[in-house]
Every structure is written in structure tokens, then in C-alpha cells.
Amino acid sequence: IVKSPADVMAEAMVGSTFVKNWELEELSNAASSGLEGRNFKVGRRMFAAGGCYACHRFGNQGGMNGPDLTGSGGRYSPHDLLEQIMYPSKEINEQFVPTFVTLKNGKTLSGVVVNLGGNRVVLNTDLYDPNQRTSVQTNEVQSMGPSTVSPMPPGLLNMMKEEEVMDLLAYILSGDDPQHKFFK
Ligand code: HEC
Structure with missing residues (x-):
């Protein structure tokens, strides 16, 4: 049985429901005031719930169908990271076209x-x-x-609340480090 991205997401997010069709600007504005004081555990849970591990390696876990995200902290601002997650087809990593x-x-x-x-x-x-x-x-x-369409599905953040998205961004940018300054 082949599960659609929506099914995988729905399973992982049991208890949560569709939150909203997020706009980049809304989340980017929320992140621009800084990602200090975030929750490491919730961030990690969102990484799993969003299905990210299915395709991405992060730390020592996850699939290999997409780029390794462990070093994201050195590559992206919160805004650029959000854009990559929300609009995967805008700029497709050349190794994964x-x-x-x-x-x-x-x-x-x-x-x-x-x-x-x-x-x-x-x-x-x-x-x-x-x-x-x-x-x-x-x-x-x-x-x-x-193809001009990324294999990564859009809309993965739409079942997350704003606070959960912020924890997810902090988690990714920390490179899986609970001691990172982002976390309380
Ligand atoms: C079905 C597989 C799949 C899922 C699920 C998925 N991704 Fe991706 N992702 C990819 C692929 C393949 C690429 C490379 C193609 C591209 O750039 O769009 C990618 C690209 C990215 C990039 C840009 C990395 C680069 O080096 O260009 C980021 C950041 C990213 N994904 C984050 C996430 C996050 C966070 C989640 C979970 C919320 C997620 N992805 C879920 C497959 C996936």
C-alpha cells in the first residue's frame, strides 16, 4: 500500500487537525523576532510529524531521498528555510531533480x-x-x-500551529543540538 504524503502526515499528527494554509510572510514575520526560548522536544516531534525523516537525513536518522539537513544552521536564515519548506519547487536541489x-x-x-x-x-x-x-x-x-516539480510535497506545515512551526525551525537550524542557544 502506497501512502500519500497527506496520509503519512495525518497518521503522525493524530490528535491535530488542519490549522491553516500558511503564508510565507506570516511565518517569516513570526520568526524574524528571533528563535530564542524555543522547545527542542516539540521541534523534534514536528520534524517527525511533518514526515521530514521519511526523506531527509538529520543527525543520525532518516531517509536519503532528499538532501541531508543536518548542516542547515550554517546555510539558511529562518526566512530562507521557511521558503524551502513551503515552496519546494521554487528552487530544486540539482542533485534531486x-x-x-x-x-x-x-x-x-x-x-x-x-x-x-x-x-x-x-x-x-x-x-x-x-x-x-x-x-x-x-x-x-x-x-x-x-521535472520542474520538486518531489517534496508542499503544505507540510499546514497542520502545525505557529508555535510548533517556530520550534521546528529552531530544531532544524540547531542541527539537533539541545544545548543550542535557541532552547530554554
Ligand atoms: C517525500 C519526500 C520529502 C519529504 C516528506 C520532505 N522533503 Fe524536504 N526535500 C525533499 C527532496 C527530494 C528535496 C530536494 C529537492 C528540492 O530542493 O526541492 C527536498 C528539499 C528540502 C530542503 C532544501 C534542501 C536543499 O539542500 O536544497 C529543505 C530545507 C527541506 N527539504 C526541508 C524539509 C522539511 C523540514 C520537511 C518536513 C516538514 C521535509 N523537507 C519533508 C524531499 C522531501
Whole structure:
């Protein structure tokens, strides 16, 4: 059974419900006054609840389908981090650009090419399940090229409250360090 990002999220967030369709500006303004006094445990819980571990390595845990986020503190301001999370397709990390395949019958697929050779193209189209494979015959393919849509789903913050998002940002930017100045 292939779980959609929404299912994974819903399972992890049992007890929580949709909060709102966050705008970048709202959260960015909240973060701009500083991330001091945040809660490490809640941040870590949000990282799991948001499904981030499914695709990202952080510290010694997590998947490898997306970039390792451990060093984020040295790379992003809170605003830039929020933008990466909320608009994953705006700037797709070049090492993780999926391939978009259009078939002659009009169907389309997007995923990571795991095998290209002989007369088949084999893709992983579900990053939540790295073992999932979709295979198509080369002679069914109309065109293939880099996708403009990130494999990372948008809207992952929409089941979090503002305070929870702030704890998540502090957690990511701390690099999993409970002693970081962000935490009380
Ligand atoms: C289904 C897999 C998946 C999930 C779930 C996911 N991501 Fe991603 N994420 C990716 C992939 C793949 C990329 C690289 C492509 C891109 O830049 O959009 C990425 C990129 C990023 C980047 C930019 C990193 C860089 O080096 O460019 C950040 C920051 C990020 N994700 C944070 C998160 C956070 C925080 C969560 C949880 C709330 C999350 N992601 C959930 C797959 C995922």
C-alpha cells in the first residue's frame, strides 16, 4: 500500500487537525523576532510529524531521498528555510531533480530513474517507498526530461500551529543540538 504524503502526515499528527494554509510572510514575520526560548522536544516531534525523516537525513536518522539537513544552521536564515519548506519547487536541489516522462498514450510519470537501459525505463515514483518501482517500455515513451516539480510535497506545515512551526525551525537550524542557544 502506497501512502500519500497527506496520509503519512495525518497518521503522525493524530490528535491535530488542519490549522491553516500558511503564508510565507506570516511565518517569516513570526520568526524574524528571533528563535530564542524555543522547545527542542516539540521541534523534534514536528520534524517527525511533518514526515521530514521519511526523506531527509538529520543527525543520525532518516531517509536519503532528499538532501541531508543536518548542516542547515550554517546555510539558511529562518526566512530562507521557511521558503524551502513551503515552496519546494521554487528552487530544486540539482542533485534531486526528478525526471518527467510523457508516454505516447498521454500519461505522465515523475520520479527518480533507477534503471535506464535495454528497452525499459524504471522509475521510483513514490519517495515515501524507496522500493516502489514503475517500469515502462522505451518505445512507449514520447519524451523525458528534468521535472520542474520538486518531489517534496508542499503544505507540510499546514497542520502545525505557529508555535510548533517556530520550534521546528529552531530544531532544524540547531542541527539537533539541545544545548543550542535557541532552547530554554
Ligand atoms: C517525500 C519526500 C520529502 C519529504 C516528506 C520532505 N522533503 Fe524536504 N526535500 C525533499 C527532496 C527530494 C528535496 C530536494 C529537492 C528540492 O530542493 O526541492 C527536498 C528539499 C528540502 C530542503 C532544501 C534542501 C536543499 O539542500 O536544497 C529543505 C530545507 C527541506 N527539504 C526541508 C524539509 C522539511 C523540514 C520537511 C518536513 C516538514 C521535509 N523537507 C519533508 C524531499 C522531501
